[in-house]
Each structure stands twice: as structure tokens, then as C-alpha cells.
Amino acid sequence: MxxxxxxxxxxxxxxxxxxxxxxxxxxxxxxxxxxxxxxRPAEQFFNLEAWINRLPLFVEHFATQNGLGLETARNLIGQYGRTNGIMCDLIARQLALDEGILCKPAQIVVTAGCQEAMNLCVTRLCRHPDDIILSRSPAYIGITGIADLNGIPIAPFVVDDSTPPAEALEQAIRNARYEGKRPRLLYLVPDFDNPTGTVLSRDARLQMIEVCARNGIVILEDNPYGMFRYNGKSVPTMFSLDTKTCVVYLGTYSKTICPGLRVGFAVVPEGEMPGGQSGAGMLDALSQAKSFVTVNTSQIGQAIAGAILLSQACSLRDLxxxxxxxxxxxxxxxxxxxxxxxxxxxxxxxxxxxxxxxxxxxxxxxxxxxxxxxxxxxxxxxxxxxxxxxxxxxxxxxxxxxxxxxxxxxxxxxxxxxxxxxxxxxxxxxxx
Incomplete structure (x- = not known):
């Protein structure tokens, strides 16, 4: 190691x-x-015309949810909209059915792909000059690019066959603090990691949650590949295993539907998070930052994604x-x-x-x-x-x-x- x-x-x-x-x-x-x-995902499974033709499903759903007429609903979908998103209820249902994640729509902010969700979380959490990100190395280039652009250091740790991930993580935390740095968040892709393709075991996930909770560190669990398992039994997400209120779940429909939608999301836990901030407070901070960056995620993209979910009874497994x-x-x-x-x-x-x-x-x-x-x-x-x-x-x-x-x-x-x-x-x- x-x-x-x-x-x-x-x-x-x-x-x-x-x-x-x-x-x-x-x-x-x-x-x-x-x-x-x-x-990239396989393009032969993109069915754009059929997906766009399902748009009325979401218009009707949106109208019913908000007590609106269909014309008013269509106009509002085409307008500037709610910063946190207009399909949070459908995302919550899909996560419960497909990932075993139980959350409320109010815990979700819809983003322009998962990359925006990562950027919002990193820039909201790492605000002190001594704050740093922890990550396994090698790491997805998206998180390292965000760190570089914002001038935030990364403390990497390498896990090998002789070193449990939690042990490597604890050593990285000690080293960072010795250098006068404050580990603020841990970025992980626990399922079929990009670039290595590896999976963290259930025990490793629980142990890393314990380490982060004890050290006041927020975990960003990025899960674009979790539904693409070809052998063996799925491992529960870290968010669903978390009893310490320290995991923020990052998701996207770029792989399960198509990247062109640019629809991702962050799910923030309820209760007090590491650092003393409440989950609701963090969600408000993410929403405020997003309102000055992208205003809101494309509501037309959300409407198409929402219509697909509605047509699939809010589970993407058959699709x-x-x-x-x-x-x-x-x-x-x-x-x-x-x-x-x-x-x-x-x-x-x-x-x-x-x-x-x-x-x-x-x-x-x-x-x-x-x-x-x-x-x-x-x-x-x-x-x-x-x-x-x-x-x-x-x-x-x-x-x-x-x-x-x-x-x-x-x-x-x-x-x-x-x-x-x-x-x-x-x-x-x-x-x-």
C-alpha cells in the first residue's frame, strides 16, 4: 500500500x-x-422518438401533481422552473424499486448530469483553505478535474490485496492531518469503479462509513454503473447502509437511459451530517449554488426522463x-x-x-x-x-x-x- x-x-x-x-x-x-x-453507453438502445412521444405522460402527471390544466402544465415545463427539479417524486420511487434506497422527494436535487452534482457537493463542502478531498487512486477523471478547477487538493490512497480499504483510508486521513489538511469528503464509486471495474464489499462499505463518521467526513457515493451487474448478487448501496448520516448519493440517467438527457441528481440524508450541518441545510446550500450556475436542470430533459419512468412503472430494470x-x-x-x-x-x-x-x-x-x-x-x-x-x-x-x-x-x-x-x-x- x-x-x-x-x-x-x-x-x-x-x-x-x-x-x-x-x-x-x-x-x-x-x-x-x-x-x-x-x-460510452451502447447507442443502439437509444429510442429517442419513442421516448419523446411519451412526453404527454409526464405532462399529465405534472398537471395532476400540481392541480393544473394540461396547457398550463405544458407552458410551465417550457419555462424557468424549480431549482431542485420537477421529477423528484419519480426519482424517489425509482430508487426505492431499483436500488433499495428509501428517501423523500424533498431530499433530492436534480442536476445537469452527475457531473454538476459532484461539482456542487465539492464546492459547497470544501470551502476552507485546508479542506481536501479523499479518493482511491486511480480515480474517475471527473472528480479530479473538479478538484483541479477549484484548486482543492486530493489525498489519494491506493488499496492493494494486503490492505483493507478502511485501513488505507484511515492512514490517508492521518497523513493529511499531519500535513495540516482537513479531510472534508470522500469520493467513491463502490460499484464497478471507473476506471478499475472493482466493487467494494459490504463489509468494506460499512467500515468506511464508520471511519468517515468518526472523522467528520462526508461520503460522495457515485453510482452510475450499479444496475449493470452481470454476475453475482448486488451489494447494498452505501446510502442504504448508512446509519451515521454521512453519505450523499449521486445518480444519473446517462447510462440507464442516455447521456443526452443530462439528468442526474444528488440525494442528501436527513438529520445532522458530519461537520454539524443538517441534511436540509446542505440541500439548501446545493440549491442556492445551483440557482446561480444552471438556474434549473432542463425541464424538457426532466419531462422526457420522467415520462420514461412513468411508462416503466418507475423501474428501469425491464428497460x-x-x-x-x-x-x-x-x-x-x-x-x-x-x-x-x-x-x-x-x-x-x-x-x-x-x-x-x-x-x-x-x-x-x-x-x-x-x-x-x-x-x-x-x-x-x-x-x-x-x-x-x-x-x-x-x-x-x-x-x-x-x-x-x-x-x-x-x-x-x-x-x-x-x-x-x-x-x-x-x-x-x-x-x-
Whole structure:
């Protein structure tokens, strides 16, 4: 286990903007390359015309809920609206049915995607110069980008096979305080983490909740992939396990419906939260900040998302069942292809086998960074994401994130074959 010190992204190699620019340029320069770089949802399941045609369902629901005529309801949906959102009741019902999360509509603020929810929480909670964010490394680039843009340091911790997550977290807290910093929030993707694809066990979740409650730290539980489980039994969300009032749940319909809606949300617990602020007080702070940034989340986007929920009796399980099957098939194709491509190198090349999500991680016996990613694109026709792009320290230098969501089995097999050719050439060169 290694515990890097708290620091901003500007001190960790190239900036996130440089990384994203590099990836965009590689994708543009080699448009025919097979991409394992992007964790986008599969587009063939977008049904825009049918979803838009269901809009009257939400108009009728909104009119009934507010005692309005249909024309008045339609006009209000097209107007500026309530900052916290107009579909909170439907979100609460969907969370209860699909995630086992029990909350009231008044605990929810609807945001422009989960990214806005993260930004609001970070900027509202980390307001003192000594406040910092805690995060596992490697971490989703969205949270590190928010930290960089707002000048908020991140104290990363790396969890390995010999160190329980709660123990690594406690050590990171001690190190941060020794440096004069105040850990204010912990960011986690407990289910099928981006970029690693790993899942936190129930015990690990409970232990980390206990550590954070004891140390006055708020947990941001980001859960975009939780419903995309292909094997095994689901683990309860940290929000549903939380008896300490320290977990804020972040959700989105970008993966379960489509990203173009830009509808996400934050669910704030009831009662007193770490730091002495009430959940209601935090929700008010988020709402006030949002009112000066985006005013309100697109009510037309909310109406479409709400209509889809109404048409599905507020559960998305039936809607995403064929999507889950598609992703499971893709994951299996990637695992089988990796086993075939690296059968001669099983002693030095390895990968995890995720039970869900969009990603897995390949471990190589050499460093894989920008130069290697560009060689793969230019000479072998395959786009990949070095795990070091997500690292907050020196970890991940010999690992690669592979996304299998937005592809097809045949392309996956061809792409992994090309990646195998690159690895074979590199290993053959080293041996000679």
C-alpha cells in the first residue's frame, strides 16, 4: 500500500486537460482504429422518438401533481422552473424499486448530469483553505478535474490485496492531518469503479462509513454503473447502509437511459451530517449554488426522463435488461479474447474479471503511457486508456483500462488481437 500526500492535479505530471486533448487528438487522427478508450453507453438502445412521444405522460402527471390544466402544465415545463427539479417524486420511487434506497422527494436535487452534482457537493463542502478531498487512486477523471478547477487538493490512497480499504483510508486521513489538511469528503464509486471495474464489499462499505463518521467526513457515493451487474448478487448501496448520516448519493440517467438527457441528481440524508450541518441545510446550500450556475436542470430533459419512468412503472430494470445482456456479451468476448491473445504470457500479463460495469483493467510487465497508447493507435489500430491517466500518484504505470460497453464482439476480438500483437512485439523486443 502507498499513500501519496495531498496535492492538486497540477503537481501530478500532465494536467487532465492535456490528457483529454491527447486522447481526442489520437481518436481524430486514427478514426478507423478500434476504440477501447471510451466508456460510452451502447447507442443502439437509444429510442429517442419513442421516448419523446411519451412526453404527454409526464405532462399529465405534472398537471395532476400540481392541480393544473394540461396547457398550463405544458407552458410551465417550457419555462424557468424549480431549482431542485420537477421529477423528484419519480426519482424517489425509482430508487426505492431499483436500488433499495428509501428517501423523500424533498431530499433530492436534480442536476445537469452527475457531473454538476459532484461539482456542487465539492464546492459547497470544501470551502476552507485546508479542506481536501479523499479518493482511491486511480480515480474517475471527473472528480479530479473538479478538484483541479477549484484548486482543492486530493489525498489519494491506493488499496492493494494486503490492505483493507478502511485501513488505507484511515492512514490517508492521518497523513493529511499531519500535513495540516482537513479531510472534508470522500469520493467513491463502490460499484464497478471507473476506471478499475472493482466493487467494494459490504463489509468494506460499512467500515468506511464508520471511519468517515468518526472523522467528520462526508461520503460522495457515485453510482452510475450499479444496475449493470452481470454476475453475482448486488451489494447494498452505501446510502442504504448508512446509519451515521454521512453519505450523499449521486445518480444519473446517462447510462440507464442516455447521456443526452443530462439528468442526474444528488440525494442528501436527513438529520445532522458530519461537520454539524443538517441534511436540509446542505440541500439548501446545493440549491442556492445551483440557482446561480444552471438556474434549473432542463425541464424538457426532466419531462422526457420522467415520462420514461412513468411508462416503466418507475423501474428501469425491464428497460435495461437487453442492454445488460449486450454488455455481458461484450465483457465475455473481451475476457475470452484476452485469454486467447495472451495465452503464451499468462505468467506476466493479467486482468481482472468484473461482475458488471463498463471496464476492466489489464496489467502488463512494462510501463504503458502516452507513447505506448499512440503506438497502439498509429501502428496497430486500437485505442486504449493508460491507467496512469487516472492515477493520482505513481501507481498504474503498467496498467491499461479497457472499455467494452460501446462495441461489438467481433470488433472486440479484432481489437484485442491487435493489442496482443503490440504486447508481443514489445515483449519480444525486450527478450532479444
Amino acid at each position: 502507498t499513500i501519496p500526500s495531498a496535492r492538486t492535479g497540477s503537481t501530478i505530471g500532465s494536467s487532465r486537460l492535456d490528457v483529454m486533448n491527447f486522447l481526442n487528438e489520437v481518436a481524430q487522427n486514427y478514426p478507423s482504429a478500434i476504440s477501447f478508450a471510451s466508456g 435495461i435488461a437487453p442492454v445488460i445482456q449486450h454488455y455481458r456479451t461484450n465483457r465475455n468476448a473481451m475476457l475470452d479474447s484476452l485469454a486467447y491473445a495472451f495465452s503464451a504470457y499468462e505468467d506476466v500479463v493479467s486482468w481482472n474479471q468484473p461482475d458488471g460495469g463498463f471496464f476492466l483493467t489489464l496489467r502488463l510487465p512494462f510501463e504503458f503511457g502516452r507513447e505506448e497508447a499512440e503506438i497502439c493507435a498509429s501502428e496497430y489500430g486500437v485505442l486504449t486508456m493508460p491507467l496512469s491517466f487516472f492515477a493520482l500518484g505513481e501507481d498504474g504505470r503498467n496498467q491499461v483500462r479497457l472499455a467494452f460497453s460501446n462495441s461489438q464482439p467481433e470488433r472486440i476480438r479484432t481489437g484485442i488481437e491487435r493489442l496482443g500483437m503490440f504486447v508481443t512485439a514489445r515483449l519480444h523486443g525486450r527478450r532479444e
